[in-house]
Amino acid sequence: MSRSTAPVLERPARPSPSLPQVLADIGPSYAVNGLVGFIFAATGPVAIVLASGSQGGLGQAELASWLFGAFFLNGLVTIALSWRFRTPLVIFWTIPGSVLVGQALLHTPHAEVIGAFVATGLFVTALGLSGWMRRAQALLPMPIVMAMVAGVFLRFGLDLVRAVHHDPAVAGPMVLAFVLLSALPRLARWLPPIIGALLIGAIAVAIAHPIDWSAAASLSIVAPQIILPVFSWRACLELVVPLAVTVLVVQNAQGYAVLKTTGHDAPVNWVTLACGLTSIVSAFVGTVSSCLTGPTNALVSSSGTPRRHYTGAIVVGLLALGFGLFAGTATSLMLAAPKAYIAALAGLAMLKVLQAAFATAFRDRFALGALVTFLVTVADLPILNIGAPFWGLVLGLSVAWLLERPDFSIERDPPAR
Numbered sequence: 001m002s003r004s005t006a007p008v009l010e011r012p013a014r015p016s017p018s019l020p021q022v023l024a025d026i027g028p029s030y031a032v033n034g035l036v037g038f039i040f041a042a043t044g045p046v047a048i049v050l051a052s053g054s055q056g057g058l059g060q061a062e063l064a065s066w067l068f069g070a071f072f073l074n075g076l077v078t079i080a081l082s083w084r085f086r087t088p089l090v091i092f093w094t095i096p097g098s099v100l101v102g103q104a105l106l107h108t109p110h111a112e113v114i115g116a117f118v119a120t121g122l123f124v125t126a127l128g129l130s131g132w133m134r135r136a137q138a139l140l141p142m143p144i145v146m147a148m149v150a151g152v153f154l155r156f157g158l159d160l161v162r163a164v165h166h167d168p169a170v171a172g173p174m175v176l177a178f179v180l181l182s183a184l185p186r187l188a189r190w191l192p193p194i195i196g197a198l199l200i201g202a203i204a205v206a207i208a209h210p211i212d213w214s215a216a217a218s219l220s221i222v223a224p225q226i227i228l229p230v231f232s233w234r235a236c237l238e239l240v241v242p243l244a245v246t247v248l249v250v251q252n253a254q255g256y257a258v259l260k261t262t263g264h265d266a267p268v269n270w271v272t273l274a275c276g277l278t279s280i281v282s283a284f285v286g287t288v289s290s291c292l293t294g295p296t297n298a299l300v301s302s303s304g305t306p307r308r309h310y311t312g313a314i315v316v317g318l319l320a321l322g323f324g325l326f327a328g329t330a331t332s333l334m335l336a337a338p339k340a341y342i343a344a345l346a347g348l349a350m351l352k353v354l355q356a357a358f359a360t361a362f363r364d365r366f367a368l369g370a371l372v373t374f375l376v377t378v379a380d381l382p383i384l385n386i387g388a389p390f391w392g393l394v395l396g397l398s399v400a401w402l403l404e405r406p407d408f409s410i411e412r413d414p415p416a417r
Helices: 019-025 028-041 044-055 060-085 095-104 110-130 132-139 142-166 168-183 185-190 193-208 214-218 233-261 268-283 294-300 306-325 327-334 339-361 367-379 388-403
Strands: 091-093 290-292
Touching (some): 019 306, 028 044, 028 193, 028 294, 028 306, 028 339, 060 091, 060 268, 060 290, 060 306, 060 327, 110 233, 142 168, 142 233, 142 367, 142 388, 168 185, 168 193, 168 339, 233 388, 294 306
């Protein structure tokens, strides 16, 4: 087939698995990776949504509706994409976009913000159908992209250290269990290190920080709030481009790069299309734009055989469905867990991914551009309401183009299989 007639949307490399095949592929370590990825998404990122929405004047009903869309609708898409392509493709929402929305709500009516969500979804959908995203993605040097990923994920490693310092009764035993199991390969086959850390940490939490489960008594299904969009040039000019940048360049780029390091070639155009369409639908319940999440995909693909990683993403999607249905109750329960437990669990699971990001970023080509990208990303100083990872990419690419131009002529690494 000629390039001009090639299909825009990627075709799966393998047939979709049957239910028996999914059940055969899933195992304890993949399920726990999915659980850890879900726990991460349902704690810190949820807190950002609640803080941003509250800052913008949203009430409890609107916030619960936002979380319903963020988890339930994105969970459905996560399950469908991960199953169809046999690749971990966890779709959630743009975290920096949530911060932008909180600021915009201070001076923009909620309905106009929803209109900007819909417009962003239409724009992203058009890009997915055009096929331009895969071409644009292929032009980005992987060392510079991975330097951005290393800069974003560095905080997971730092938070692990801080967790041990601030709450050694919880994080200390988790790190010890992880190290001991990692040093004993025979035992690790039966009890993977991250599972041991999860279990030991749960015991430590039960002893040192008993959780109040009274919130479970008010278990109830959320009632999504349907909000009709109002389109205004002011809101669209303020939000559409920044939101699209956070989805396509900041968040999705992280996700693609993370998956590449763990042996996955993500269907870029399909993911872009799915993010756009989901953003349009979820906008009507007040949810910010959808994206391919970097951290959660890193967590679900942090260990095990790559061909089975998709099952961890399906676990995330299934848990997200439940969380979305019981958004109010689930949020209060998830946030009741000590911060050190979540930080230590995520940090331990991310160690190998962070190591791979550094190794790719500073291995050979684009070393100076990668360093600039890393430093700007770690500085975490937004410009024009656009997050530091985007500017890290821009400045790193600019430095590489000016000072490392011969590296662009070197043949790129072949895509992961």
